[in-house]
Amino acid sequence: MTKLGFLSFGNWMGVAGSRTRSGADALLQGIELAVAAEEVGVDGAYYRVHHFAQNHSNPFPMMAAAAARTSRIELGTGVIDMRYENPWSLAEQAGATDLISGGRLQLGISRGSPETVVDGWRYFGYEPADGQTDADMAREHTDLFRRAIDGEGFAPGNPRMIGTDRPQAVTPQSEGLYDRIWWGAGTRATAVWTAEQGMNLMSSTLLTEDTGVPFDELQAEQIAMFRETWATRGWTREPRVSVSRSILPIIDEETAYYFGVQAQGEQRDQVGMLDGARSRFGRSYIGEPDVIAAELARDQAVRDADTLLVTVPNQLGVEFNARILEAIVRDIMPVVDAEVVPSLA
Known part of the structure; x- marks a missing residue:
């Protein structure tokens, strides 16, 4: 059965029609939506992280609060930009949040995406080393972070305080968190690297490459390459794979008011330039629930993933x-699962 989660960017803006008008609204509503989502049977609450923008920036207080208000739903990110992160501070925040949740944290991390500022990570105190790119720096931060949450000691102990100079690890540690780290991969090559590192795969509504085939087929190829590489590396656990989709069912007058016109238009992939690379953006699924269900059941990447993240219009x-x-x-997932389960058997 496919796990279903929502993915919220946490946008806020004080404009007409917005019900999320401030940073406080975005955070508090992020908590309430996790609670409401659990009540209606959703499996995961995921939050996108952006800096220097009116979006979620530090999701851990919100996820910890949501964890304390819920009992079953996964709490995750999609994704944290590792160029900005102190690996050991991040390990402390992640460990504490995972313990509060009882082991429900699913942490999506990556190199990040285009920003509203130029090289914002420099203003957080981080510079690539000589010969490094910012992507290299993100991967280095990731390696240090994963070693930290795995309990590796790195700071010599103070013998006067603890009786030993043995390297000490950050605390608190949360068992199993190491296996619940996901990498947001925008290309097939990055998906292969993700499998080599033993991380779960998180694939978005866009890929920063284009071969001319439909988005879902290109993304399915990415997933296949990830799984093939995972198998050759001999990892003992089964990896998880998520894909994101914009899904907007028309179910009443209000949803028709906001999305009815879009539902009547042609919905297809888009191709454009992103960060200097020709990129393919996946289509939106807008319309009657039964129509969306049939279309999603034919989406090859949705069929091949185990987790589907629905991007939500949080300002509503x-x-x-x-x-x-x-x-x-x-109305939608039972139809999708009816098609997906046989294809994975």
Whole structure:
């Protein structure tokens, strides 16, 4: 059975029609949506992280609060930009949040995406070493972070305080968190690297490459290359793979008001330039639930993934998004799973 999660960017803006008008609204509604999503049967609450923008920037307080208000739903990120992160501080935050959740944290990390500022990570105090790119720096931070959450000691102990100079690890440690780290991969080559590192694969609604085939087929090829590489590396656990989709069912007058016109238009992939690379953007799924269900069941990447993350229009508020998610759980996912399960058998 495919796990279903929502992915919120946490946008806020004080404009007409917005129900998320401030940073406080975004954070508090992020918590409430996790609670509401669990109640309607959603499996995961995921939050996108951006700096220097009116989006979520530090998701850990919000995820910890949501964890304390829920009992089953996974709490995750999609994704944290590792160029900005102190690996050991991040390990402390992640470990504490995972313990509060009872081991429900699913942490998506990556190199990040285009920003509203130029090289913002420099202003957080990070510079690539000589000969490094910012992507290299992100991967280095990731390696240090993963070693930290795995309990590796790195700071010599103070014998006067603890009786030994043995290297000490960050605390708290949370068992199993190491296996719940995902890498956001935008290309097939990065998916292969992700498998080599033993991380789960998180693939978004865009790929920073284009071969001319439909988005879902290109993404399915990415997933296949990930799984093939994983098998050759001999990892003992089964990896997880998520894909994101924009899914907006028309279920009442309000959803028709906001998305009805889009539902009537042609919905297809888009190709454009992103960060200097020709990129392919996946289509949106907008319309009647039964139509969306049939279309999603034919989406090859959705069929091949075990987790589907639905990007939500968070500025329309908690109640609105909870209704959309409930309709997806009730009317769309059973049809998708009926098709997906045989294809994975």
